[in-house]
Amino acid sequence: MASVHKVPGSQWRAIIESAMYANSVKKTNMRELYEYSIKQPEVIVTTEPMYKPEVYGLPSEAKVLVSNDGSIVGRTAKARRLVRQMGAEKDKYMTILREAVYHFNKKETFLMEGIVGVHPDFMLRALLISPRTDAKNMLDWAFNFAPWMAPWTDTYANSRKLDEHDIMVLADSDWSHPDFPDGLIIVDEMQNCIAILGLRYFGERKKGTLTLAWAIGVRQNMVACHGGIKKVGNNLPVAVFGLSGSGKSSITNSPDHEGTLSADEHVTVIHDDAFLIDLNNNFSVPIEPSLFDKTDAVTYEDPIIKYFYTAQNVAVTMVPDGQVKLVCQDIRNRNGRCIKTRDMFNHTDYCEKPGKVVWLQKDPSLPPVCKIKNPWLKVAMGASLSTMRAKGVENVDPKELGRLVIEPFANPFRVHPLMWDCQQFNKLFQSGTECYIMNTHAFGTADEQIDIPKTLSLKIMTELIRGTIEWREWKAFQGLLIPKNGKELFGVDFEKKYKPSRDKRYLSYLRERMQDRITFLSNKREAKDMDSVIIDPIVAARTIIDKILSEI
Ligand SMILES: Nc1ncnc2c1ncn2[C@@H]1O[C@H](COP(=O)(O)OP(=O)(O)O)[C@@H](O)[C@H]1O
Ligand SMILES: C=C(OP(=O)(O)O)C(=O)O
Numbered sequence: 261m262a263s264v265h266k267v268p269g270s271q272w273r274a275i276i277e278s279a280m281y282a283n284s285v286k287k288t289n290m291r292e293l294y295e296y297s298i299k300q301p302e303v304i305v306t307t308e309p310m311y312k313p314e315v316y317g318l319p320s321e322a323k324v325l326v327s328n329d330g331s332i333v334g335r336t337a338k339a340r341r342l343v344r345q346m347g348a349e350k351d352k353y354m355t356i357l358r359e360a361v362y363h364f365n366k367k368e369t370f371l372m373e374g375i376v377g378v379h380p381d382f383m384l385r386a387l388l389i390s391p392r393t394d395a396k397n398m399l400d401w402a403f404n405f406a407p408w409m410a411p412w413t414d415t416y417a418n419s420r421k422l423d424e425h426d427i428m429v430l431a432d433s434d435w436s437h438p439d440f441p442d443g444l445i446i447v448d449e450m451q452n453c454i455a456i457l458g459l460r461y462f463g464e465r466k467k468g469t470l471t472l473a474w475a476i477g478v479r480q481n482m483v484a485c486h487g488g489i490k491k492v493g494n495n496l497p498v499a500v501f502g503l504s505g506s507g508k509s510s511i512t513n514s515p516d517h518e519g520t521l522s523a524d525e526h527v528t529v530i531h532d533d534a535f536l537i538d539l540n541n542n543f544s545v546p547i548e549p550s551l552f553d554k555t556d557a558v559t560y561e562d563p564i565i566k567y568f569y570t571a572q573n574v575a576v577t578m579v580p581d582g583q584v585k586l587v588c589q590d591i592r593n594r595n596g597r598c599i600k601t602r603d604m605f606n607h608t609d610y611c612e613k614p615g616k617v618v619w620l621q622k623d624p625s626l627p628p629v630c631k632i633k634n635p636w637l638k639v640a641m642g643a644s645l646s647t648m649r650a651k652g653v654e655n656v657d658p659k660e661l662g663r664l665v666i667e668p669f670a671n672p673f674r675v676h677p678l679m680w681d682c683q684q685f686n687k688l689f690q691s692g693t694e695c696y697i698m699n700t701h702a703f704g705t706a707d708e709q710i711d712i713p714k715t716l717s718l719k720i721m722t723e724l725i726r727g728t729i730e731w732r733e734w735k736a737f738q739g740l741l742i743p744k745n746g747k748e749l750f751g752v753d754f755e756k757k758y759k760p761s762r763d764k765r766y767l768s769y770l771r772e773r774m775q776d777r778i779t780f781l782s783n784k785r786e787a788k789d790m791d792s793v794i795i796d797p798i799v800a801a802r803t804i805i806d807k808i809l810s811e812i
Contacts, residue, residue, distance in 0.1 A: 262377070262382075262383040262384050262385065262416060262419040262420065262421060262422050262424075263383075263384040263385050263422055263424045263425060263426045263427070263452075264421065264422075264423065264424065264425070264426075265426070266425050268451065269425075269450075269451055270343070270448055270450070270451045271354060272343055272354075272357070272446065272448035272451060272453060272455075273425070273428070273448060273451035273452075273453045275354075275357050275358055275361055276357075276361070276428050276430050276453045276454075276455055277428060277453070278361075279361045279364060279365055279389060279430055280371055280387060280389055280428070282365040282369075284365055284366065284367060284368050284369055285365070285369045285370070285371050285389060286368070286369070286370055286371065286392075287370075287371045287373070288370040288371065288372050288398070289317070289372075289407070289409070290316045290317050290318055290399070290402060290407050290409070291317050291318060291319075292370075292395075293370070293372065293395045293396075293398050293399040293402065294313075294318050294319075294322060294325075294399060296370075296392055296395030297325050297395045297396040297399050298325065300327075300393065300394075300395055300396055302327060302328065303325050303326065303327050303396050304325065304326040304327075304328075304576050304584070305323050305325055305584070306323050306324045306325070306326060306576060306584045306585060306586060307323060307582075307583045307584045307585065308323060308324040308565055308568065308584075308585060308586055309321075309322075309323060309324070309566070310322040310323055310324050310325075310568070310569055310570075311566060311567050311568060311569055311600070311601050311603070312601070312603075316402075316403070316407060316409075317409060324565070324568045324569070324570055324571055324586065324598075325396060325399075325570045325571075326570070326571045326572065326574055326576055326586070327396045327397070327400075327462075327570075327572050327573075328572070328573050328574075328592070328593075329460045329461055329572065329573055330460065332459075332460070332461060332655045333461065333572075333573045333593050333594060333595045333596075333652060334461060334463065334594075334595050334652055334653045334654045334655045335461060335463045335464060335467060335504075335653065335654055335655060336442050336443055336459060336461075336464070336654075336655040337654060337655075337656070337672055338442055338655075338656075339440070339442050339443040339444055339445045339458075339459060340445045340447060341353060341444065341445065341446055341447070342447050342449070342675055343446065343447065343448045344449075344450070344675075353446060356437065356444070357446055357455055360432065360435050360455065360457055361430070361455075363435070364389075364391070364430070364432050364435070367391050367392075367393075367434075368391065368392045369389055369390060369391050369392060370389065370390060370391075370392050370395065370398060371387060371388070371389045372387070372388045372389075372390075372398045372401065372402055372407070372408075373385065373386070373387055373407070373408035374386045374387075374388065374401065374402050374405045374406055374407050374408055375405060375406045375407075375408060375412045375413070375416050376405050376406075376427055376469060376472075376473050376547060376548075377419075377473065377545065377546075377547055378406070378412075378415075378545070378546055378547070378548070378549045378609050379415075379419075379545040379546070379609045379610045380415055380416075380418055380419040380420060381419070381420055381538055381541065381543065381545055381610070382419075382420070382422070382477065382480070382482070382536055382538070382545050382547070383415065383416050383419040383420075384422065384424065384426065384427050384452075384473065384476065385408070385416070385426040385427070386405065386426060386427035386428075386429065386469060387426060387427065387428050387429065388401050388429045388430075388431065388465065388469075389429070389430050389431070390430075390431045390432065390433075391432060391433070391434060393434075394431070394432075394433055396570070397431065397433070397460070397462050397465060399570065400462045400465075400569075400570050400572070400599055401429075401462070401465050401466070401469070403550055403569040403570060403599045404462075404466050404548055404550050404552055404599050405469065405547075405548055405549070405550075406549055422476065422480060424452060424476050424479070425451060425452040425453075426452065427452050427453070427469060427472050427473065427476075428452065428453040428454070429453070429454050429455075429456065429465065429468060429469055429472075430453075430454070430455045430456070431455075431456040431457075431459075431464070431465055431468075432455075432456070432457055432458070433458065433459060433460040434458075435457040435458040436458050437457075437458070440457075440458065442458075442655070443456075443457055443458035443459040444457045444458060445457070445459070445464065445468065447468070447471060447472075447675055449471065449472060449475040449675040449676065452472050452475075452476065453472070454468045454469075454471065454472060456468050461572075462552070462572055462597070463552070463597075466548075466552055467673055470534050470547060470548075470673060471673040471675055473534075473536075473547050474486075474534070474536070474547075474671070474673060474674070474675075475675050475676055477536040477547075478676050478680055478681070478684065480538075481538075481539050481540055481684075482536040482537055482538050482539065482684070483536065483537040483539065483681075483684040483685060483687075483688055484536060484669075484671065484674070484681065484684070485499065485501065485534065485535045485536060485537060485544075485671075486501060486502075486503075486533070486534060486669070486670050486671040486672075486673065487499050487500055487501035487502065487508055487533075487534075487535065487670065488500050488508040488509065488511065488512025488513075488529075488531060488532040488533065489512065489529075489530040489531060489535050489544055489546075489611065489614060490512050490527055490528060490529045490530060491527070491528040491530070491608075491611050492521065492525050492526070492527055492528075492722075492725045493524065493525045493526055493725075495615065495725050495726075496612060496614065496615025496616070497530065497544060497611045497612060497613070497614045497615060497616075498614060498615065498616040498617075498618065498721070498724065498725055499535075499544070499614040499616070499617050499618065500512060500618045500620050500698070501617065501618065501619055501620060501642070501645070501669060501670045501671075502619075502620030502621075502647065502670045502700070503620075503645075503647050503649065503650070503667050503670045503672070504649075504650050504653040504654065505554075505649070505650025505651075505653055506620040506621075506622060506647055506650075506670070506700055507620055507698075507700040507714070507717060508532055508533060508620065509532040509533070509551070509553050509554065510714055510717075510718075511620075511700075511717060511718065511721055512529055512531075512532040513529060513532050513551075513553075513604075513605060514527070514718055515527050515605055515606075517718040517719065517721055517722045518714075518715050518718045518719070520718060520719045520722040521722055525722075525725075525726075526606065527605065527606060528606050528607060528608050528611070529602060529605050529606065529607045529608075530544060530545075530546050530607065530608060530609070530610065530611050531546035531547070531548065531551075531602075532551055532553070533548070533551070533552065534546065534547045534548060535547060537613050537614070537688060538613075539613070539684070539687055539688065539691070542612055542613050543610050543611065543612055543613060544610060544611050544612065544613055544614065545609065545610045546609065546610075549602065549609075550569065550599050550600065550601055550602065551599070551600050551601070551602060552597060552598075552599050553597065553598060553600060554590075554595065554596065554597060554653075555571065555574055555586075555588035555589070555590070555596040555597060555598050556588070556589060556590040556594075556596060557589070558586075558588035558589065558596075558598070559588070559589060560585070560586075560587055560588075560589075561585070562588070564600070564604065565586060567600040567601050567603060567604040568586075568598045568599070568600045569598075569599045569600060569601065570598065570599050571586060571588075571596070571597065571598040571599075572596070572597045572598070573592070573593055573595060573596050573597060574586055574587065574588050574592060574596040574597070574598070575587035575588070575591050575592035575596075590652075593652065594651055594652025594653070595650075595652035595653045613688065613691070613693065614688075614693055615692075615693060615694065616693065616694045616695070616696060616724060616725070617638075617642075617685075617688070617689075617693055617694070617695045617696070618695075618696045618697070618698050618721075618724070619641055619642050619645050619670070619695070619696070619697045619698070620647070620670070620698055620700050621645055621646050621647050621697055621698070621699055621700075621701075622646075622647040622648040622664075622699065622700060622701035623646040623647065623664060623699060623701075623773055624699070624701060624702050624703055624704055624705070624706075624709055624769075625766075625769055625770045625772075625773040626697055626699040626703070626773075627699065627703055627742055627758045627759070627760055628698060628699055628703065628712045628716060628717065628720055628750075628758050629696060629697070629698050629699075629720045629724070629729070629742075629743065630696065630697045630734065630737075630740040630741060630742055631694070631695075631696050631729075631731050631740070631741040631742075632695045632696065632697065632739065632740060632741075633739050633740070633741060634739045634797050635686060635689045635690060636686070636793055636794055636796070636797050637739040637740075637797035637798070637801075638685070638689045638695035639682050639685050639686050639689065639794050640777070640781065640794045640795065640797055640798050641695075641697060641777075641798075642668070642669050642685055642695075643668045643669065643678065643681070643682055643781060643784075643790070643794060644666050644668065644776075644777035644780050644781055644798070645666065645667055645668060645669060645670050646664055646665070646666050646773065646776065646777065647664070647665060647666075647667060647670065648661070648662060648663065648664060648665065648701065649661055649663075649665060664773070664776070666776065666777065666780045668681065669681050669685070677789050678784055678789045678790065679789050679790060679791065682790075682791070682794055696724060697740075698717060698720060698721075699712055700712060700714075700717050703757070703758050704766070705765055705766055705769045710757045710758065712758075716750060719749075719750055720750065723749050723750075728745075728749060729743050729744075729745065729746075729749065730743065730744040730745045731743065731744060732744040734760065735804075735808070736760060736762070736767055736770060736804075736805050736808060737760075737770065737774070737801050737805070738797075738800060738801040738804045739797055739800075739801055740801075742759075742760065746758070746759075762808075762812075764809065764812050767805060767808060767809055767812070768809065770805065771802060771805045771806070771809065774798055774801060774802045774805065775802060777798055778795060778798050778799055778802060781794060781795045781798070782795060
C-alpha cells in the first residue's frame, strides 16, 4: 500500500482531517457526484456523449457537463500561503482556518476518495472534501486523478509503500473574508494537506493536489516536473518544461509534429503537464491519468470532443433539433478547458528518464533553439526560466501580462526550497541528460520582434529528437550553442530571421536579460536559497558580452 495512515503531525493537518468526520460529511462516489452535478444549478448538461463513462461506473448515456466560473477563470497564485513561511502570522491563519472549517462543517459536504499517481512506483491515497453544491468540481478532480475504485485500487494495492501521509484537500468555494478578496490557500506540504478557500476554478484543486504530490516526490529523491514528456520511436524521452501557455501540451501531444515526423517515428505520450523522474530507478512517471487541457483550438463539432469527460469555462449552444453542443475556441472567455482522456493518442504510464530536457521560455532575447553545454549553466537557465504569463490562465494584474517574469523550472507550485530542485536537476544532468532552451514566443528587440510559430517549434522538436541539428558556439552567450545548419533544416529564411545579430541594440538587450537572471538568482542567494556555483556561469557569460559591447 502506498501512502500510510499517520496521526496528524501539525495543527493544520489536525484541523483539516478532523473536518472530514463531521456529521455533515458524506462519503461519496462517482455515480453520486454525477447525479448531484447534473442537478447543480449552474451546471450545463450538454448532449455531447461523455467518453467511456462505464469505466467510472457512470450510466452509459452520461453526457459532457459544463461548469462556468464567473469573473475568474484562471489560477490565483497570490492566494497561496505556505505554513512554513507564515512566521508570526501563523496564529492569524490558524484562527481563520478553524473558523472556515466551523462554517464548512455546518453545510452538507461530500468526501471523495481518490488516487494520485498512476504507476505503482508512485501512488498516494487522496481525500477531497467540498460542499455537496460543488459536486462538479469533485467529479472533475476524480476524472483528472483517479477515483477510489477498480482498476486503480488494484494497482494501488500493489504499489510501493511510501512513508507519507495520505493527501488531504479541503475546498470551499463559498468561503469569503474581507481581508482576502482573492481567496486563500493554506499549504502544509510537510503534512500533505491543503485548504483552498473562496476559489471556484478547478485548476486550484488540480494544481493544489499536484503541489503536494510534487513535494512528496522530491522527498523520495525524485525530480518534480511541471512539464510534458513523450517518446518518439526508440529515442530516449524528451521533456518540455514551461509555464501555462508556453506550449507543453501543443508540443507533447502532437502526434506528427505537423507532418514533420515520418510514419516510423511513432509518438508515445506519457503526460503533458505533470510527472516525476525517479532518479534511483531511472524512470519517469505521470501523476495524473487524464489531461486538463485548453480548448482554444477546439472547433465546433471537433472530432476531439468525443474524448472529453467534462468541460469548464466554455460556451454552449442549442441547435434546432434540440442538441446542446459545446462551443469552444475561447469564444466565451479565455482559458476554456476540458478534462479528456489520454486515449486520444498512444500513451503509456512510464518511460525512462528523459534523454533531453527543454526549457520552454518566452524570452525574446533568445533564438528559437539553443543547446546548453555546461551542467551548472543547464541548471542556471532552468532556475532562471524567463517567460511571460498567458492571458486568462492566471488571475494577475493585467499589467503583469506581456512582462517578462522568472519562474524557476516553470514551477510556480514549488513549496520546497529552490535549491532542492537545483540539486535534483543537477543530478539528472550529471547522469547524462542533455539540455536545450526553446523560445516559443518571438525573437528580437521590442520593435523588431519576429514571431516564432508553433510549426517551427514542432519542426525544431523533430530535428532535436533526430539529433540532426549541428551546433556552433554562440560567441555572445558563452556556454550556449546555436544551430549551424538551420537553413537546411528549417528553411532558407531561418538564419535571416533568427540569427542573433552583432548589433549593439540587440546585444545590450541580451545583456539586460542575462543581468535579470543574475539579479534574480543573486536575490535567492541572499535569501539562502541559491548557490554561487549556479550563478557563476551566467556571470561569466555576461563578462564576455560586456567585453564585446565595450569594443563596439
Ligand atoms: N512556437 C510555439 N510553440 C508552441 N505553442 C505555440 C507557439 N506559438 C504559439 N503557440 C500557441 O500557444 C498556446 C500554447 O498552449 P499549450 O500548448 O496549451 O501550453 P501549456 O500546455 O504549456 O499550457 C497554443 O494556443 C499554441 O497554439
Ligand atoms: C492549469 C494550469 O496550467 P497548465 O496550462 O499548464 O495546465 C495552471 O497553471 O493553472
